[in-house]
Amino acid sequence: MFAFLKINTMKLKDKKLTRSDIKRASILDAAMNAFQSKGFNATSMDDITLSAAVSKRTVYNHFPSKETLFNAITARMLTLFFTYEPIPFSKDISLEIQLKNLVEHEINLLTMDEFIAMAKVIFAESIHSPQLVQNAMSEFEEKGSPLVHWFEQAALQGAIKTDHPERVSMQFVAVIKGFCFWPQLIQNAPMPDEKQLDDIAQMTVQMILKQYT
Amino acid sequence: MFAFLKINTMKLKDKKLTRSDIKRASILDAAMNAFQSKGFNATSMDDITLSAAVSKRTVYNHFPSKETLFNAITARMLTLFFTYEPIPFSKDISLEIQLKNLVEHEINLLTMDEFIAMAKVIFAESIHSPQLVQNAMSEFEEKGSPLVHWFEQAALQGAIKTDHPERVSMQFVAVIKGFCFWPQLIQNAPMPDEKQLDDIAQMTVQMILKQYT
């Protein structure tokens, strides 16, 4: 898990993977796993030290405090998911196909288990920190904004009939998350299998088509 | 806030409100507020002691440990919301009206600020406790079950056309929560005002009618 982060690290220097880089990556990995499974408070720096196979002083040489480490992780996770290509609306492609693509796109994002992992880390802390994570969070929630943009375009061009495209967009995302995100986040529910995902996708597309065309 | 709990306490003995009862209620109140705003870990027993205007020893006389106190609170909150009348499906009332009632019912529940408060306390802890709160939680999530029951009846009697009434029920709830619950829980978003709630309700009803009749 989180292999994708290591790859990122490697890409930067390619061959010059110094010991320091390895240690740092190891710390980030260990911290991410620990924060994910136990939360910020319940994770001690000694835990991280231990499972990163690194001395405590080394942790503090890379990250001056526990909070710094936490921020480094959230920042990393957030930027990762922010690199998120916008989706153009096209009047030349059938609405059904475009919607199907949108759903799949969204489901793919949500079903990455890294996504759930990240959400656990961040949400659990953010419920009780009005400002701390909140700012990053609001930005993060805008992740839906490419979707909003698509719906706005679709409405403008008359493909979808609504006075509130952003509301339709929210409805769209709400249904997907209701099946593929919240239960997994809160209750550790299993992700729906391929067939169920297909059904959910189809249902969501039908919902938009029947209600707004 | 949480006045409804004090009322409950009073009903039990009516006149025999002994000092001990008052102290106990005061502790529960203080603890609930503290857990809600700061979370379980960040709340110290001394905090509670202080804002309950009670000595520390008294807290421990009533509740042998912090966890016991936490459990007492969650139990209280959960039972409160479990007393939840089932909703019968009727073929004599127009579908639209019944749906409208369902939405309102659900929105009323979610918009009680006690509900959000409770959810914060419980969810924040449950994200990182696989078994601890999880069991109570799963029961709690079934709170939707009267809704499922309504949709099952509606499907059985042909008022709603679907092979998966429980899925339709989830969709229905997902949309409402997407607007009136998750943003408030995670981001401290303000609850939509009356007019917005109306729009959301109407939209949700239309969604079901257009997609499943």
Add this chain to the structure above:
DNA sequence: ATAAAAGTAAACTGAAGAGTGTAATTTACG
């Protein structure tokens, strides 16, 4: 090769916080 940079082990400090012991006070109640 060698000096600077980075890592290690282990003992330490200081703060916070859960829970206890106790002696003195307050309240309930026959």
Add this chain to the structure above:
DNA sequence: CGTAAATTACACTCTTCAGTTTACTTTTAT
């Protein structure tokens, strides 16, 4: 009134944990 139970203040123990110090070893880069 008088006694038993509950409450209080407060000092105390014990543990956990973030962060530091020190004396030493390994890696890296020139």
